[in-house]
Amino acid sequence: MNSKKTMERGRRRAPRGSDAPTVVLKDDLHVVDLGAGVMLDVFINVEGRLTTFVSLDGQLIAELRVAGHA
Secondary structure, rough: OOOOOOOOOOOOOOHHHHHHOEEEEEOOOOEEEOOOOOOEEEEOOOOEEEEEEEEOOOEEEEEEOOOOOO
């Protein structure tokens, strides 16, 4: 009969996709850190419209606006 060794395993890092985003709420500005240098800045502009900026490593790559009113 073969004996089996029990191996102790250290704590494993969770898969990348399961990390929850970091959210910072300040007044009307909501910043979401999605990891890997990707950030979403979400706010309601002076016209009352929802606006989102997408940045990668601090550089703006897109601006998204939602038509309509808040």
